[in-house]
Amino acid sequence: MEFFVVLLPIFFIFGVGFVGQKILTIDTKPISTMSVYLMSPLLAFSVFVETDFNNAYLMMSIFALVLVFGIIAIIYLVGWARGYTNKKICGMVLSSAFMNNGNYGTPLVLFAFGVPALHYAVILMVIQQMIMATVGIYFAAKGSTEGGSSRGTFKKVIRVPIMYGALLGIIFRFLHIPISGTMLDAIKLVGNAAIPTVMLVLGMELAKISLKNIQIQPLSFALVLRLVISPLIAWGMTMVLPVDDLVKQLMIVLAAMPSAANTTMYALQYGTEPDFVSSATLVSTLASLITLPIVLSLL
Numbered sequence: 001m002e003f004f005v006v007l008l009p010i011f012f013i014f015g016v017g018f019v020g021q022k023i024l025t026i027d028t029k030p031i032s033t034m035s036v037y038l039m040s041p042l043l044a045f046s047v048f049v050e051t052d053f054n055n056a057y058l059m060m061s062i063f064a065l066v067l068v069f070g071i072i073a074i075i076y077l078v079g080w081a082r083g084y085t086n087k088k089i090c091g092m093v094l095s096s097a098f099m100n101n102g103n104y105g106t107p108l109v110l111f112a113f114g115v116p117a118l119h120y121a122v123i124l125m126v127i128q129q130m131i132m133a134t135v136g137i138y139f140a141a142k143g144s145t146e147g148g149s150s151r152g153t154f155k156k157v158i159r160v161p162i163m164y165g166a167l168l169g170i171i172f173r174f175l176h177i178p179i180s181g182t183m184l185d186a187i188k189l190v191g192n193a194a195i196p197t198v199m200l201v202l203g204m205e206l207a208k209i210s211l212k213n214i215q216i217q218p219l220s221f222a223l224v225l226r227l228v229i230s231p232l233i234a235w236g237m238t239m240v241l242p243v244d245d246l247v248k249q250l251m252i253v254l255a256a257m258p259s260a261a262n263t264t265m266y267a268l269q270y271g272t273e274p275d276f277v278s279s280a281t282l283v284s285t286l287a288s289l290i291t292l293p294i295v296l297s298l299l
Contacts, residue, residue, distance in 0.1 A: 007292065010107050013196060014285075017203020028204045035197045040129075041165030043191030046184065047122045048169030057123060059241045063234070063251055064127045068135060070233050071097045071225055078221065090143025091273025092218065094266060095280035096225040098132050099257035101125050104202070104285070107195055108257075109250060112296065120250050126166045128260075133163070136266055143272035202261050202285075209264075209282040222259070222280045227291045231256035249299050256295045258284035 020026060051057075072093055079089040099105065102125050109121035172179065179187075234255030238248040259281045267277035 007108070007289065009111060010104065010199070011289070013107075013199040014203035014206065017200035018207045019203075020200075021204035021207035026204060028201050028208075031197065031204075032201050035194050035201065037161050039190055039194035039197060041161040041191075042187050043122065043194045044126050044162050044165035045169040045172075046188045046191045047119055047126075048166050049172045049179065049184075051119060051123070051169075051173065053170075053173075056120070056243050056247050059243045060120070060124055060247070060251070061127050063237055063241060064124065064131055066237060067230065067233055067255060068097050068131055071230060072135075074225065074229065084218075087143045087273060088218065090139045091267065091276050092222055092225075093139045094136065094143075094263040094272060095222045095259050095277045095284075096230075098128065098136055098260040098263050099226065099230065099254060100202075100260045100281075100285070101128055101254040101257050102198060102260070102262075104199075104288075105254045105257045107199060108292070109253065110195075112253070113246070113250070117246060117250055120247055121254065124250065124254055126162055129162050129262075132260060132262055136260075136263055140263075140266035140270040140272050144270035205261055205264065206282055206285060209278045214279055215276055218276065219280060219283065222276075223284055223287060226259055226280070226284050227256060227287060231295055252299060253292075253295060256288070256292060258288045 021028070075089060075092045075096060078084075079092065084092070101121065106118070106121045106125055110118050171177070231252050234252045238251055241248075241251075243251075259277075261281055264274070264278045264281050266272070267274040
């Protein structure tokens with residue numbers, strides 16, 4: 001029951017966005033744009049500028065990369081065995097390889113583990129965003145009807161602002177550039193608004209997802225990869241990575257998150273199995289109500 005107490009506030013905020021979208025039909029694009037381009041970079045900056053870097057952050061980067069490419073390798077093996085098309089394989093990658101550790105995982109960590117763990121969760125979120133903005137866009141472009149140009153893909157990658165916020169925070173930290181307390185408070189005020197905002201946006205986006213023409217077998221495979229295989233891979237990696245117990249727990253929990261909402265936007269933009277990817281996002285988010293309490297109880 002205590003796990004549902006942790007999840008309840010999160011799904012309440014999702015629900016507010018979901019119901020609001022159903023009743024008011026809100027245009028989520030400007031809200032999402034504001035969060036991505038104004039709030040998230042300041043959140044990343046405020047976290048990195050106050051972070052004392054150690055070996056754990058390198059381990060988290062290795063963890064995120066191995067997890068993503070491990071799942072992609074499984075998708076290619078199964079896709080080859082089942083005769084999936086290039087578009088289907090790319091859609092599977094978008095729906096399974098990237099977890100929602102931003103507007104779901106980060107608040108879950110805050111509610112379940114407290115403020116000290118939030119710093120690690122945000123850093124993992126930034127690392128994941130960097131991977132998703134490069135590897136994710138690559139597969140979205142690769143699976144599109146047009147094929148996606150290298151120039152267009154590169155433009156998308158360099159426009160991801162959260163990376164610049166993180167980089168600027170690292171520069172300020174290592175060069176010991178002073179920031180007044182009031183200015184840092186203002187930055188945090190805007191940055192901290194990113195978490196509830198993106199949670200509301202996810203709820204709104206879930207309200208617009210359709211489950212028409214659902215593909216049961218591929219969807220089941222995507223769900224197993226995202227909610228079962230991914231945390232198992234993470235658990236195996238924590239057995240060998242030299243990090244403390246808190247970071248190990250965060251790695252496993254964040255690996256068990258449902259499909260990332262951003263990949264739905266990539267799929268829609270490039271025409272790479274958008275119905276399938278959006279269905280995976282919705283169903284995996286709902287299924288996480290069952291799987292996440294199990295993961296949390298095992299930890």
